[in-house]
Amino acid sequence: MDPIRNPYAPGAGQRPPELAGRDRELEQFEVTLERVANGRPERSMVLSGLRGVGKTVLLNALRGQAVRRAWGTGKIEARPDQSIRIPIAQAVHAAVREVAHRHRDPDRVDAVAGVLKSFALKTAFEDRRAASRGGTRWTPPVDVPASRGRADSGDLELDLVELFTDVAALAQDLGVGVGLFVDEMQDIPLPELAALCGACHEISQQGAPLIVVGAGLPHLPVALAASKSYAERLFRYVSVDRLPREMADRAWRRPAAEEGVAFEPAALDELYRLTDGYPYFVQAYGKVTWDVALESLITVADVRMAAPEAEAELAVGFFGARFDRATPAERDYMSAMADLGAEHGDAAVATADVARHLSRKPQSLSPARDGLIKKGLVYSAERGSVAFTVPHFGKFLRAR
Ligand SMILES: Nc1ncnc2c1ncn2[C@@H]1O[C@H](COP(=O)(O)OP(=O)(O)O)[C@@H](O)[C@H]1O
Ligand SMILES: [Mg+2]
Known part of the structure; x- marks a missing residue:
């Protein structure tokens, strides 16, 4: 559809067309x-x-x-x-x-x-x-x-x-x-x-x-x-967290409705499955899906067609921009976190486990960990554990 009328707004600090769930x-x-x-x-x-x-x-x-x-x-x-x-x-x-x-x-x-x-x-x-x-x-x-x-x-x-x-x-x-x-x-x-x-x-x-x-x-x-x-x-x-299903739907549907465009229910199911309701992803997928769709009723096929491009854009703009700032040692550290997080949905991992995974002494990894925290890629809410600050980051790293 007409990209000029595309209402969605992926980007840091970009005001969304509908501030849903707040x-x-x-x-x-x-x-x-x-x-x-x-x-x-x-x-x-x-x-x-x-x-x-x-x-x-x-x-x-x-x-x-x-x-x-x-x-x-x-x-x-x-x-x-x-x-x-x-x-x-x-x-x-x-x-x-x-x-x-x-x-x-x-x-x-x-x-x-x-x-x-x-x-x-x-x-x-x-x-x-x-x-x-x-x-x-x-x-x-x-x-x-x-x-x-x-x-x-x-x-x-x-x-x-x-x-x-x-x-x-x-x-x-x-x-x-x-x-x-x-x-x-x-x-x-x-x-x-x-x-x-x-x-x-x-x-x-x-x-x-x-x-x-x-x-x-x-x-x-x-x-x-x-x-x-x-x-x-x-x-x-x-x-501040991911949008629940109802609010994510609102974030997609309201701006579209203003332009006379609607989503079939299966399209919204698929969008939510892919984005988990994370606002940045909501906007990124909304934007590409709109551009891909041909009719004013957006279908699940449109969403599936848009998904690889949306992922590619996120890989550059959202994930890649942050990943590029990390040093080689910091990247190794994050890869280990991603490996360890694979089974439990990238929840926090123990720093001791990261060290074991890399066959290193924990102290020798402190500079990498501190560097990542300073760069805002990783945070530590509890002593001895670390987690990604970016949602789906583990998945992104595993896919590389
Ligand atoms: N409540 C919301 N509903 C829909 N989209 C939102 C909402 N909040 C933020 N967004 C979108 O999410 C993206 C990230 O917002 P931002 O405020 O930069 O996040 P953060 O500061 O937490 O990193 C932007 O593209 C914005 O338009
Ligand atoms: Mg911010």
């Missing part, structure tokens, strides 16, 4: 926003799940809800080994810009901009060195001088508390709040994660209208708990 989270977040704006005690949300389940898209949708309520918002994508100070400063800057132009008191706005500047300028020595080698260096583009003595102690937790307090107060003047959205939150270095949790804790105790909403891989709740013991009480953990 109504509960969206409703819950409306309540959260309302409560936070009113200074009521409330836990923020942390989304966790495998790659391609729709965390980024959901995080963006939550941000959209905050924007519709005229909140100031900003977004960060954390990176391994990178301090969050500059990314946070940039996100806060974006949030301030959204509220500042509605604020009646320019002096107060300038005061906050000055605090933001002093916060941003207080980059650690290592970061300044990294910056001189071409890394990130950023100063908020404001004409206001940095206000010395606030948010610039160098202690990230203290500085965040001061920055957040001032920015939240600015939003509060307008009866709104500030939402900071952090993607790939598991990549925040542990001491900084602790600082961020500490600051959130303090801010929520003050009843200041600022929340940090996170998204990340399945071990993010474990990482948060390791960073601060009270993290569990700070966040509502939402596990």
Whole structure:
């Protein structure tokens, strides 16, 4: 069918034509926003799940809800080994810009901009060195001088508390709040994660209208708990997962119906069997199937015809792009995981078993394992065990 009218949207962070199966989270977040704006005690949300389940898209949708309520918002994508100070400063800057132009008191706005500047300028020595080698260096583009003595102690937790307090107060003047959205939150270095949790804790105790909403891989709740013991009480953990059958059907059918196209029931059976309801696969298969189909009733034959191409596209775009980043030693490690996972649906495997499988000493494999974790291909939710962050990755490796 006409590829121009193809509604499906495979791709990291691509907004799906139908955000299926997330109504509960969206409703819950409306309540959260309302409560936070009113200074009521409330836990923020942390989304966790495998790659391609729709965390980024959901995080963006939550941000959209905050924007519709005229909140100031900003977004960060954390990176391994990178301090969050500059990314946070940039996100806060974006949030301030959204509220500042509605604020009646320019002096107060300038005061906050000055605090933001002093916060941003207080980059650690290592970061300044990294910056001189071409890394990130950023100063908020404001004409206001940095206000010395606030948010610039160098202690990230203290500085965040001061920055957040001032920015939240600015939003509060307008009866709104500030939402900071952090993607790939598991990549925040542990001491900084602790600082961020500490600051959130303090801010929520003050009843200041600022929340940090996170998204990340399945071990993010474990990482948060390791960073601060009270993290569990700070966040509502939402596990983002594959779509149940009914919701996957909705994800395929609704966008098609808009274009006057329908699926025969056997086609949906086959699509679900092939995708397991993983959102990325739902979009990828939907897209190719649409292009292959000739009539406005999509059949099971269309799906079967599309499957090899959909797999080929996933092999390049979804699996391959990640696999290519691994070193030879890391690839061996993953192959062993795939071999071991074959019988139990690629659930977590014991690192000791991986070592045995490769006839190696466990310690000698630590660099490969740590490298894979840093690259976000593998995660460890429990000591001594590892699992793929990418659904169907074991199957992909076995098929190579
Ligand atoms: N609720 C959903 N319904 C249908 N498709 C979705 C849904 N959530 C995400 N997708 C699709 O899945 C793919 C991956 O989404 P993304 O948010 O990048 O996942 P993650 O951040 O978890 O890796 C995108 O193509 C997106 O359009
Ligand atoms: Mg994502």
